[in-house]
Every structure is written in C-alpha cells, then in structure tokens.
Amino acid sequence: MVTPTRLPLVRRRCHVCAAELFRTHGKFRINAHHKLIDAWLLALCTTCGETTKLTVLERTNVRSVRPELLDRMHGNDPSLAARLLEEPALLRRNRVALDWAGAWRLDTGGPVDTDREVIDVSVRFAARIPVRPFRLIAEGCGLARAEAERLIESGGLVAAIRLTGKVSGDFTFTLKR
Numbered sequence: 001m002v003t004p005t006r007l008p009l010v011r012r013r014c015h016v017c018a019a020e021l022f023r024t025h026g027k028f029r030i031n032a033h034h035k036l037i038d039a040w041l042l043a044l045c046t047t048c049g050e051t052t053k054l055t056v057l058e059r060t061n062v063r064s065v066r067p068e069l070l071d072r073m074h075g076n077d078p079s080l081a082a083r084l085l086e087e088p089a090l091l092r093r094n095r096v097a098l099d100w101a102g103a104w105r106l107d108t109g110g111p112v113d114t115d116r117e118v119i120d121v122s123v124r125f126a127a128r129i130p131v132r133p134f135r136l137i138a139e140g141c142g143l144a145r146a147e148a149e150r151l152i153e154s155g156g157l158v159a160a161i162r163l164t165g166k167v168s169g170d171f172t173f174t175l176k177r
Contacts, residue, residue, distance in 0.1 A: 001107045002136065003126040007082055009099040010043050012052060019047035021099060024085065026078030029053065030070070037062050039073055041081055054094045056084060086128045104129045108140050119175040128168040133161060137173060151175070 010022040022043035031038045037060050040053035056073075057065065072080045084090055085098060123136060137157065138148040151157040159173035 001109070001124045001126060002104055002129055002131065003107060004082065004100075004104050004129060006103050007078065008085060008103045008129075009046065009101075010052075010054070010085075011097040011099050012043075012095075014045040014048065014050055014052070016050040017045065017048040019045055021046045022052055024054075024081055026081035027076045028056070028073040028081075030073055032062065033059075035062055036060065037065060037070075041084060054090065054096065056090065082127065100129050100131070104131065106136060106140050117177055120172065121175065122170070122172045124170050125168060130166040130168045132163075132165070133159065133167055133171060133173070134163045137163070137175075141175060 007024050007026065010024060011020055012022055013020055014022070023046055024041060024043045027042045029040045029042055037057055038055075039057040039060075041056055043052050043054060044050070045052070069080075091097065119141075121137075121140070123133070123140075134145075134148060134152070137143070138145050141148075143151070148157065152163055156176045157163070157173065158176070159171060161167055161171045163173075
C-alpha cells in the first residue's frame, strides 16, 4: 500500500523570492460577498514564508455550497486539503503542480518472500500519488535497481502497465525468478 506521509508540496513560482515550492498545512481562508463566497487553500513559500492562495471556490452562491464543506473549511480540516489537492480541476484552475518527493511511503505488510519461483503482487494507493512503478517494485521487493532493470529486460518482471512511467492508480505485477 502506498500511503501519504504529509501533504505534497505545491509547485508555483513565488513572486517575492522566485522559489518554486510552497507547503500547505490545511489552512483555508473564506470571504463572503453578500450571497457569494470565495474560498482559498493557503500555502507558504518554503524559502521566504510568503503566503499564496489556491482558489477552491470563486464567486459561488452560498446556498450551492454544502454546509459540511463550509464547516470543514472553517475548521481548517487537513484531510479536506488533501482531498482538494488531488482534484485535477483545482490544480488546472490555479496552474500548479504537486511535488510528492518524500511525501509517501510503501507499506508491504511484512517481508516479501522473493525466494518463491513466481510472485503475484497487487499494489494499492491510498491517494493519487504519482510514483514510478519500477521504484516501488525495487523498494518493495528489496531489489537493487540494476537487478530490477535486468528482470524487466529478461521478462522476469511483467505488468499490464508501463513500468518506466509514472502511475497513481492500483496495479499488479508478476515477478518470476
């Protein structure tokens, strides 16, 4: 199981110091204009601490927003921030990308028995975290990267997905010794 350990960093250029990474802590800012509401997810520059706002709601009628969503935003719910950061529409609207480096871990549920002739493994994701399957397989099975590359080339490591790209969804693979 691939699980997040913290919220990912947001890739966006800081207008103060020109750094490119912002850290979110799950804090929201909400502003009401009569019957319309705006909501932003706040992020701080990792270099200078400048605040940027990621638009969540923009000039939305208050009645069209679920009350529990507003309550979670008012309560600065970090799980809501994590869920919102997974939405491609929010990332596109704000023209940002996520940096998941160091923000996830692989839980194998115990040692993997690599002595068996054929191992069928199913990898599950707790969140949409883009990682290279090749890296997950090498780390999870305790293989050196060179050995994992050799297994791919020789057909000893087979999957229905491309092992050299990035995936963020569940997949299975077979390891043949």
